[in-house]
Amino acid sequence: MNLFTEMRVLILKEIDALVASGALPTGLDYAAITVEPPRDAGHGEMATNAAMVLAKPAGQTPRAIAEALVARLLGDPRVVSAEVAGPGFLNLRLAPYIWRDLVRAVLTLGGDYGRSTIGAGSKVNIEFVSANPTGPMHVGHVRGAVVGDALARLLAFAGWQVTREYYINDGGAQVDVLARSAYERYREAHGLSPEIREGLYPGDYLIPVGEALKAKYGDTLLDKGEQYWLVEIRDFATDMMMQMIRDDLAALDVRMDVYSSERAIYGTGRIEAAIQTLRDMDLIYEGTLEPPKGKEPEDWEPRVQTLFRSTAYGDDVDRPVQKSDGSWTYFAPDIAYHFDKVQRGFDQLIDILGADHGGYVKRMKAAVSALSKGKVPLDIKLIQLVKLYKNGEPFKMSKRAGTFVTLRDVVDEVGADVTRFIMLTRKNDVALDFDFAKVLDQSKDNPVFYVQYANARINSVLRRAREAGVPCSDADLAAADLARLDHPSELGMAAKIAEWPRLVDIAARGNEPHRVAFYLYELASDLHAHWNRGNDDPTLRFFQDGDPATTAAKIALARAAGVVISAGLGILGVTPVEEMR
């Protein structure tokens, strides 16, 4: 149910007819032909670039092709006007019944309106968050979590088979640090004063871990060297941290399908196998890297290391997979992990990373490209910083003990819905300002409120109509006499609703969930504008006192807008509100 693709089908059909009649040559490529809303609504309701795209290969002027098309398109009952404009645009106006049918279709399809099949069931893996399991999630993780989850919902809505995945970085030195930090809290739980040395994690969140350790081990680990407890406490603390992270994610309404452990990759031979696969392609060699230019580390010395020839895939330098002592770098298990994702049969991989991982993109794409023989694309979305404010004043976040802002702090302060919506009001590669005061502001400059308010208004008229005895189920409304919708403002709103499936396709194709938020804001804006016209022109009000038939038609339109707002908020993971308080 996408009017734009339907009209494109019509246009291509008429072009075929022109080809058959000899007016156009055979063998034309239609791929670049688009049908879209015109920039200026005054131009019509749909515009196509067909004539301009075909002009050159057909050896004709855009105008000639456009005019031949006009004659044919006007023969279709859906098209009431078609005119050539500008450099060769073809502007179409559609019969009003098209928009009324659309409203009816929305009411019939409900939340499935806009659902797309462009994903074609293709399997996509979205890896996101992947915060180190050494503490609670902080604000820096929130945006990535929201974007990843919204993208997952969007792609699922557009026909992909989506897996949400979290990669637990439990294989490096940081979990040993966690273990030592937890051990001090364990000592503390026994009444000893903890020695939180430089380099350990000082946060209070480890106190419960220490108590849990006491409950489990009693005093058996006291005064023992770390060789006796490091592994056990590490695993125990990591598990507790992951439980905390899961709870944090749940507070944001984010749920992962798969948690993959880095540590679980070691000792299985999978790293060796992945590296061997690359070696078989002559992409692994022993070598020495040049010192980094400009900012040479003081202790730099040439080292022979095992290197991945990522330059063969566009990287700037080759990357080490083994340290000089022969142990793996972080990159190696990551290669194995991505190889594993490829082998699990995903058609497409997406990684959502913090912008500080930008230097990592090329080598990871190189590895996936090599390991999948170019068959599995890896898209890496870098999430830019969130800057915190309170009433316009920068909100300082100290890195010292315990004073960082956690995900919980944010959610407790403004709620999950507001957090999620605001995090999606920028594209991922642009920094985002988050003002604790402004996001709760109940005014038009707050997009969350504006969209929710639109939905509340829709529910408000529905309630009122119901109280007045107008049947208002979606089925009732779909059966209403929609011919009573004839004002340009009403048909214009229907046209905006008609853009929803197209927007879903565009957003999904680009992996850009933020587009949904912007579309919802526009739709809400149209609704508020229309609502306000009712102030001057009572015949435009949704509720028409004493005229249930017209009321039903107008409320059908409002409800259709509400269906789309709910669906859109669903993709953002935001709960639509029924009424404002």
Add this chain to the structure above:
RNA sequence: GCACCCAUAGCUCAGCUGGAUAGAGCGUUGCCCUCCGAAGGCAAAGGCCGCACGUUCGAAUCGUGCUGGGUGCACCA
């Protein structure tokens, strides 16, 4: 020094895989409450789309080179 990201109205930002006269909100100015919710709406002013070349019927969008800002740059993850 190199790589990646960003640069669009006074401010914060959209701009739909290259399209028409570049849009929205805030701010400024002027209107609109006997009216389904004015927590709002309408309208006006405001732009060498960072700069310069190039690609083509057509560039904010693509390419190259600059300028300015952010991020990251061997044995950290």
